[in-house]
Amino acid sequence: MKRMMKRIGHILPGILFITFLVVEVAFAQTDIKGSKDHPLVTRMPDYYISEYNVSEFGGFDPTVVGGQDVHWEGKVNSYGYERKEGGRPISMLQIVRNYEAAIKRAGGKILGTGDERRMAAEIRKDGTLTGVYVEAFNDARNYNLTIVETQMMKQEVVADAKAMRNDLAETGKTIIQGIYFDTGSATIKSESEPALVEMVKLFKGAPELKVYVVGHTDNVGGLESNLKLSSDRAASVVKVLTARGIAASRLKSAGVGPYSPIASNDTDGGKAKNRRVEFVKQ
DSSP: HHHHHHHHHHHHHHHHHHHHHHHHHHHTSOOOOTTOTTTTTTOOOEEEEEEEEEEEEEEEOOOOOOOOOOOOEEEEEEEEEEOOTTOOOOHHHHHHHHHHHHHHHOOOEEEEEEETTTTEEEEETTTTEEEEEEEEEEEGTTEEEEEEEEEOOOOOOOOOOHHHHHHHHSSSSEEEETTBBBBTTBBBBBHHHHHHHHHHHHHHHHHOOOEEEEEEEOSSHHHHHHHHHHHHHHHHHHHHHTTTTTTTGGGGEOOOOTTSSSSSSSHHOOOOHHHHEEEEEE
16 A cells, blocks of 8 residues: 555656646647737637737838838737647748638728738728738748738827927928828818917017928829829918917918928828928028
């Protein structure tokens, strides 16, 4: 009996170790805490989320075969998926084709694939763009999914009278931060109020100052319409400032459309920077 108990005593730790190992593996194959699939697409069967990160505003450059230069900016949702132990083996191409089909059903466009293991696509709907990038690894044991919900970064910086005055003194011009218009419209939006207050403060603090108010656009749309839109937006700024007591003789509006970009129009972020209003010292 003692010998039997001693043998059981040697075996028991091994059984416990195996039990703990099985529990650990089973636990490791569940989605990491706080993670969830993106509502746009579902995951492949027999995979769990092993990595998960959401950035409220960031940039992402998908790998697109064919030399396309693609850049997305907005809310970046990053997922790492891993196949469960005992899960049905599939190929990397199966992962790519499944996501291609899902994107097409959602009305999206496939930008390109490569090496039968990656795919980049875009969905344009209601004036927004969602970028989707899938890349498989390790014979499809893992794959990454990145979904970028493009958006304009919330403007945290607005025009500041002192900063504008310094810019005008140093370079002869200043970009007005925090002036907002709806797409294709020259009507100044109500959220531009903090910037308008600072602009009035600038002129009241420098009675001799005279400026050209210059409107700019990106390169989307026809040249003539962009020239008109930029001119109309500059005129709207002049109208608001004169209504607040700034003499019209100190302001002259002009629009140059897409002729003077400060960033590349090949990306949404660059286009956003090019849609602006500037003061140029007379």
